[in-house]
Amino acid sequence: MRRTLLVFLLLSLVSLMADVVYEGGRSVSGAFLEFLKTPQVMVGLIGLGEFVGTLLRFLSGLLATYIGSSAALWALTVTGYAVTCLSIPLLAFATSWGQAVLLYTVDRVGKGLRTPARDVILSEVAEPLGVGKGFGVHELLDQLGAFAGPLIVVAGLSLGGYPLAFSLLFVPGVFAIALVVTSAFLYPRVRSVVKRSVRAGMRELGSRFWLYTASISFLGLGFIHWSVASYLYKTWGLMSDVEVGLAYTAAMLVDAVVAVPLGVLYDKHSLKTLLVLPALSTLFAFLLSTRLRVLALASSLAWGIVMSGEESIVRAGLVGVVDRGLRPLAYGLLSVFFGLSWMVGGFVALVLAASSPSLVAVFSLFSNTVSAVLLLRLVRPESRG
Helix, strand or coil: CHHHHHHHHHHHHHHHHHHHHHHHHHHCHHHHHHHCCCCHHHHCHHHHHHHHHHHHHHHHHHHHHHHCCHHHHHHHHHHHHHHHHHHCHHHHHCCCHHHHHHHHHHHHHHHHHHHHHHHHHHHHHCCCCCHHHHHHHHHHHHHHHHHHHHHHHHHHHHHHHHHHHHHCCHHHHHHHHHHHHHHHHHCCCCCCCCCCCHHHHHHHCHHHHHHHHHHHHHHHHHCCCHHHHHHHHHHCCCCCHHHHHHHHHHHHHHHHHHHHHHHHHHHHHHHHHHHHHHHHHHHHHHHHHCCCHHHHHHHHHHHHHHHHHHHCHHHHHHHHCCCHHHHHHHHHHHHHHHHHHHHHHHHHHHHHHHHCHHHHHHHHHHHHHHHHHHHHHHHHHHHHC
């Protein structure tokens, strides 16, 4: 058990270090691309990287299920982290916008490769601590990295410009790679792997998994992406550029603070805990749609709680609805359905906002109500049991 908890701690530290790298690089992505004189239309290629990353999460889950070995899970995890932790620091040597866009896209490829496999391993090594609490602690450390990364980059920029700022990220990147390789050596045999055909795996996932995935997909549909929300903050004159940045910082701090309490509540109340997420997602959309400046910061705090839940208890919840051997495929499928729903929901919110702000709240209310109803269908058998 001690070794299992040690691996859990090491993987959490890996996420902390990797987020220092990723969030540090992302915090100045727009400014860096402008510095390299990137054509406006080409900036959108970073969004293509997000889509590719989402698709790769699904393919990564399929591959891990088909191969059915611990070595495959660790290979995907280690490779994914290595890709991210090297691609972002290599921006220090980028001299054209094409190179920069390519490296930002490669980073998303790394995230797509590692996420389902990493979540399978994490869900297993977190069991002695409690799956909900484990994912909560992991999210807390993850957000500490997300907070520290931009600060390191800002310090580097002030001292030596972009080359120094990105070069500094090599240090946490190398630490992350070393820690994930160490984890693989300490925990070489993952129990949550059973070799099976993908078709058989799809059949065996069962109705509870598909019901859970549908619920989380509707949650993603009604949960407005920060890029969309921040655009509306600016368009509606609710916040300045600086205030948008401060609101995001506040949301990330809330994300970190509530992660562990949400995990503890999940371990006590299981899937019932997830019902708070559709409610707060709807509240966020309502506060945003009022177009009242005084409510703008409050809306960002609600966003931070939902984001924390999506990164912690939503991932923990999957453990209770699928068999251990199906987790690689299940995490891959859940990631791609949620990612696509979140992307579509953001587009719909922008279209509705152009017509009437209140329609954004109505759309969010509808999507989140469906999410809650589907979740309640999963909770009721739990209560009877």
